Amino acid sequence: MAEQAANAKHVADIVGAGVRVGVKTTGAKAAPELVGMAQVAEKVQELMDGSEAGRRMRARAEHVRQAARAAVGEGGTSRLALRQMVGELQSSYGGGDGDGGRINGTSNASSN
Known part of the structure; x- marks a missing residue:
C-alpha cells in the first residue's frame, strides 16, 4: 500500500493512462483526502x-x-526474468538444474 501514491502518479503523470483523484497538491507534501462520489x-x-x-x-x-x-506471456521479459531468478535460486540452494524450467521436480509450464 505504501507505493500506491507513487504508482498513481506514475500512471497519471508519466504514462498518461489515467487521472488522479483525491490528492491535495498544495503545500510541501501531497496528502490524501477523502474522495466523494462527485x-x-x-x-x-x-x-x-x-x-x-x-x-x-x-x-x-x-x-x-x-x-x-x-x-x-510466453517468451516475455518478465516471465524470462522470473524463470532465471528461480533457476538461480535453485542452483544456489542445490535444487534443480538451474534453468528455472522446473520447480520441485515439476514443470512450471502448467502454472503459466
Missing part, C-alpha cells in the same frame, strides 16, 4: 466523455495493457 463521477466522465484527452488516456492504457501481457 469527484469520482467527474474523473470517470473525464476519461469517458469522448474528448481528445480521454481518447489519449484510453489509448495509452491499452498500450500498457498490451505491453504487460507481452511481458508475462
Whole structure:
C-alpha cells in the first residue's frame, strides 16, 4: 500500500493512462483526502466523455495493457526474468538444474 501514491502518479503523470483523484497538491507534501462520489463521477466522465484527452488516456492504457501481457506471456521479459531468478535460486540452494524450467521436480509450464 505504501507505493500506491507513487504508482498513481506514475500512471497519471508519466504514462498518461489515467487521472488522479483525491490528492491535495498544495503545500510541501501531497496528502490524501477523502474522495466523494462527485469527484469520482467527474474523473470517470473525464476519461469517458469522448474528448481528445480521454481518447489519449484510453489509448495509452491499452498500450500498457498490451505491453504487460507481452511481458508475462510466453517468451516475455518478465516471465524470462522470473524463470532465471528461480533457476538461480535453485542452483544456489542445490535444487534443480538451474534453468528455472522446473520447480520441485515439476514443470512450471502448467502454472503459466
